[in-house]
Amino acid sequence: MIVRMSKLEIAGPKELLLDVLEVIREQGAFQPEEAGVAGDGQRAQLSDDRTVVQRLFLENMRLQTGEIISLLPPLETRESWLDPLTILDTIAATATRHLTTCRELAKRFETLRRDLDELERYDMLLSAIDRLIEDRDVRSGLEFIGITLRDASFVERLRDVLAYLVDGECTLTTAVAADGTLIGLIATPPSRSMAIKKALSDEQLPEFPFPESLNNLSLPERISFVENRLATTRLGMAEIEAEQERFARRWLAFYRRIDQWLAERIALLTVTGSVHKTGMCFLIHGWALTDATAPLTERLNEKFGGRVAVEQRAILEQDLEKVPVALSNPPYFRPFELFTRLLPLPRYSSRDPTPFIAIFFPLFFGMMLGDAGHGLVLLAASLLLLWRRPQGATGDAARILLISSSYAVLFGILFGEFFGEAGGRLLHLTPLLPERSRAVMPMLIFSLALGASHVVFGLLLGVITAVKRRKRGEAAVRIITIALIACLAYLATSQLFPSPWLLTRPILLLTGLLLPLLVLSGGLLAPLEMIKTVGNIISYARIMAIGLSSALLANAANHLAGLSGDLILGTLAAIVLHAVAIVLGLFAPAIHALRLHFVEFFSKFIEPGGKRFEPLHKQAQTTKEGHVWKRF
Amino acid sequence: MEKVLICFAAALAVGLCAIATGWAQSRIGAAGAGTIAERPELTGTVIILLAIPETMVILGFVVATMILNK
Amino acid sequence: MARPVAAPDGRIAGAPDMSQAKPLETGMRSLLRDMPAGVPADCLLTRIRGRRSFLVRDWDRLLLARQPLATLAAAPWREARSGAEGWHLCALQKECFWAFSRMDEPMRRATAPFFWLAEVRTLAVCLRLLTVAADLDTLLRNSLLAGGIKDLLRNSDGSARAVAELADLLSGYDPRFAGLTDVYRSGGPGAVESALYEISLQSLARMRVNPQMRCYLALVIDSRNLITVAKRMRWQMSAIPPLLEGGALPLPRLTELFKHRDSAWLLHLAMRLGGQAPFSETADLERVLYEAQRWVMRRLAREDDIGMVLDYLWRCGNEAANIGLLERLETAGIEAAGMELRR
Structure with missing residues (x-):
């Protein structure tokens, strides 16, 4: 509503x-x-210059406080009750200064963190190499080249390449570093090292690079150097963190308050x-x-x-x-707002589509699915869903499913279907309505009749809306359309069930009279609109079509399961096939029932374009x- | 022979409509996938749009039923 | 990987004629990278329509803010906004890559000229980087250049060598590319960029391309010609270099205007380029041209085909240029940016 x-x-x-x-x-x-x-x-007073200046000032300040807050560690803070209005200028100046400090700290921390990452990697690789080098004499004049290898299969290839390149004047040893990287160490006389390095870079095997400062050191020296650096970096980071925390303890509550105040103030200024x-x-x-x-x-x-x-x-x-x-709806209707939210909001003078969808959607869904067994499974599923997630969109969807599947059970009993018609016969369900899989024509006529009444109902609501908005022309067109639909329905009935008391001639005459009236009240496009409305009614044939397909699917499932001739295999097949039928039976009827509302029904009386x-x-x-x- | 022709006509009525629906749905589906990639909040609307061309095949089905029941 | 290019023998010496259109037609596509086909065209166009709505509509309004760049609303193509120098160009390159990777093969073939022209810039930057032996990988990672061209750039010893190899490779597509080596010797990487761009435009003008692409190419060629003539006029020069063929404006008419120093008519032509009635709000040719280009691109965007992709990427390019300018304005100050604008 x-x-x-x-x-x-x-x-x-x-x-x-x-x-x-x-x-x-x-x-x-x-x-x-x-x-x-x-x-x-x-x-109305558009924002004057002063307001604009004020707003820009506040927005700028909010950017600064926002950045300060994001740069500081997220501590739990007490709530501050300060009223910033009186000391705004001081705050602005302090904020600029603090922002510089915070940025500086964050930048230093970032630099150290990057150093740390790099150093940790060197340390890991170096300690792996250290293990390789242990049994060699570092002072033998050999040069060592460290490389990282992508996978073990590379080692043999590399060995071949090296043997070819330097006639075996080198050795390759490998080890696995702490993070699983394969490290190789090539020991070679310095005269050969250039050739090897070139070959490596051609093969795109990265020789791992060391920072400049390490280049002149021997390997053990490198290791101790890296470890020293690691320790100092970690210390430096801890110091910065402590400083940031100190700063946050002192100022974070203050800036959070300022930020909240600024947000409120800006919102107020937008309103003014x-x-x-x-x-x-x-x-x-x-x-x-x-x-x-x-x-x-x-x-x-x-x-x-x-x-x-x-x-x-x-x-x-x-x-x-x-x-x-x-929009506000009673609890039964409320879950269906989930569907209405897919549509643009109706105008104030129009109607809330929720109650209509809440009444007709489950009905259509039930008619299309129309199987008590499938309905019960969906009912159980919806109850389970409701128990696990009673809130939010999922909860709403579960409630909709609960109502719709109850209708499916009801129609299943009426059609005498329980996991297909065979199940219905097994349970001695006497179909109160004609069997869907056989009585195609009666179901088609029923669907079309349902469609005609639904569309006429929509048109009637449209007439009321038009009268409320004092649009007489629109109301007249809709009334004539309703009359024409009634005439056409009468003519169709007289064709289908010829009987002497159905007088077709006066109705034909009336139809002939109404058509020019329609053109007069609605213009040249009105007959086209009329044809569209007839198309809308025929579109309700989908209730029969989808109903038929879901009934046939269930029957096919039973038939195939029966073909197996084995109890266990047959039961398994039946479960799988019915599961497929249930999934299809959930989606196809839901989508088509929704479509019948959105396209065929609502277009008759709802005017979109409302502002929330x-x-x-x-x-x-x-x-x-x-x-x-x-x-x- | 007449029965064969009637069945053939019914098959054509459903088959051609199904091809048309399939083609329309393929295009709507492709565009819909693009829409969902950019704006996931429109998923519901896209699903409804996808069901719209199905009217064609349903009309075809109705015509086929009528042909077969003649 | 680029397909191996066999120089069509016998044809190199002769002037390019229409009989050559066939090998050229697929030429531009094979200069770009191969990748698995993307999504159906409808899907891509819808996504682009969605992304387009995030582009800035009103720059004037944005400029009113104290910090225009800080108030810039988010847009998908600028998602990875890092603030590092030149991030907007990286983002633009990534967006081109995104669009190209999601196209199906027919669409890639149809839009190849646009992407090739965009990649000419990457090529030029690479050549410049090669002179200082810098790392090309970051630049080439999101580049759409074919694997062969990338390898050529990565493995060459210096930019002179690279240009020679490039000229060798490209001369298979159009013999005029063979002259790049001389251009490099006389003018350096900058001259190579404009030569590459102009020769590509000329080749493309002669190819059979998608009608919307043709429209875009004609727009680019006309704009370039108009600016060349206007600049020469402003600098009071006595002769103009040969203008590019393939545009919608008749070249003899432009030459005639140059002879008569008729800048008013030049402006009029620029206005008419967009297909709308001439208006006389400004006498600045660049501004008028921009307006005209916007009109043409908007018209292209309305057609549900590659026009929309071209329009979107063109607008992303404009945004990137504007952001670049604003960034320089913020770092170097208004004075420096103003000087740059006046230049």
Whole structure:
């Protein structure tokens, strides 16, 4: 249901504006009208230069505090109750200074961290090489080349290449480093080392590079050097971390408070753009939930002792376009808002589609699935889902499934189907309706009749909407369309069941009369629209088509399972095949029932284009980039 | 012979419509996959859009049923 | 990997004619990288339509903010915004790579000229880096150049050698590329870039390409010609270099305008390029040309084909250029950027 709205005007002395907005935000039931749209000659005050400057200043400051907070360790802090307004300039100056300090610390930390990563890697590789070198005399004048190998298969190839290159004047030994990398060490006389290095780079085997400072050291010296460096780096990092923590303990609470305050302040400034101001007083136009108007007025009176006036205005016809829309439904209907959310919001003067979808969707779903056995499985699944996840979209989906599968069980009993028709016969279910797999024509006629009534119902709702919006032409077109559908239905019936008391001639005459009327009231495109409506009705044949396919699928499953001739194998086959039928039976009817609503039914009476009711709220909306991303 | 022709006509009615639906769904499906990749929140809408061309095959099926029941 | 290019013997010496159109036609595609086919065209176009909505519409408004770059809303192509120098160019290259990798083969063939022209820049930067023996890997990782060209760049000893090999490779596609070695000797990597670009444009103008691609190429050629003429006029020079063929504007007319120093008509031609009625808000040829280009690209984007991809990447390119300018403005200060703009 679309909640009723009231048009409010709040007026008061100018100096109270921000306080009044604060109260409104606390109540969370009032949405100011967009700037520039309120009429009566008075131009809503667009953000003036001062507001813009103020906003830019605050936004800039928020960027700074945001960065400071992100650079500091996320400690738990006490809540700060500081009111920053009085010391804003001091804060701005301090924030700039602190930002520099924080950036500096973060940069130093980052540099050290990168050093540490690199050093740790060298250390690991060096200790692996150290093991290889242990049994050799370091001072023998040989040169050592360290390489990392991609996999063990490379070793043999490398050995061959080396033997070919330097006639065996080198040795290759390998070891596995702590992280699993295969390390190779080539020992060779210095005269040969250049040739080997060239070959290695041609083979794209990286000789692992050392920092410049290590180049002149021998291997054991390198190892101790690296270890020393590691220790000092770790120490340096710990020092910086301690410093950051000290800083955070002192300032983080303060900056978090400032950030929150800035967010609220910026939100307030955005609102003041939609406020009229004169020299002495302010005036806010806006919309409130009718039920929440009285509490809001009371709260304002209580707080400002009658200095702020709240007046309720009549909603004029030209206002109807601007009224924001809020939906509220009783608990049974509410889960179905999941489906309505897929559609654009209806206008205030239109209707909430939720109740209709809540009534007809399970009905259509049940008719299409129409198997008590499959319905029971889905019922159990929905209960399980509801038990595990009662909240959120999943909970809503589970509730929808619960209702829809109950209908499927009901129709299953009516059609006499329990895991197919064979199951129904086994349980002695007497079909109260014709069997779907045989009675194709009756089911088709039933589906079309259902479609005609559903579409006519939609058109009737459309007539009511059009009358409410005082659009007589639209109402007339819809009424004539309904009459024409009735005539066509009558003619079709007389064709299908010829009987002497069905007088076709006067109805044909009436149809002939109605057609020019349709063109007169709706223009040349109206007959085309009429054909579309007939197409919409025929589209309901899918209830029969999908019903038939789901019945045949279940029968096929039973038949195939019966063919096996073995009890266990047959049961297994039946379980698998029915599982497939259930999955198909969940998706196909759901999608098609939804489509029947979205395309065939709602197009008859729902006018999209409503604006969502977004009242001012205490929790300031963050203006993070992430949010912007999602919304646009 | 007449029965063969009737069956053939019914098969054509369903078959051609199914091909058309398949073609339309392939294009909608491709575009829908693109849409979901960029905006996952539109998944529901894409699924509904995907079901729209199925009207064709259902109409074909209705016609085939009528032909066979003549 | 690039397919081995056999120089079509006998044809190198002669001037290129229409009979050569066939080998050239697939030429540009084989200069670009091979990869497995991407998604169906519909899927890619929808994704691009989605991504396009994140591009900046109103730069003027953005410039009002105190820190324009900080207030820049996020967009998919700038997702990996690092703030490191030149990140926007890397992001642009990545976005081109993204689009190309998701195309199917027919679309890749149709859009190959665009990507080749974009990669000419990468080639030029690589040649420049080769002169200082810098690492090319980061640049080539997201490049769309064919494996053969990449290997050639990676393994060559210096930029002169690379240019010679490149000229050798490319002369199989168009004999005029053989002259690159001389161009390098006389003008260095910068001259090679513009020569590569111009020869490619000329070759492409003669090929049979997708009609939307043809429209884009004509736009690029016309813009280049108009700017050449306007610059020469501004510098009071007595002669113009040979203009590029293949555009929509008749070359004799441009030469005539240059002779008469008729800058008003030049402006008029630029306005007409976009197909809209001439307007006289500004006398700045570059600005008018930009407006005209925007019109043409918008028209291309409306057609549900490669036009949309071209428009999107063209707009990403513009954004990257603007971001680059803003970044320099923030680091070097308004004065320096202003000087750069005036240049």
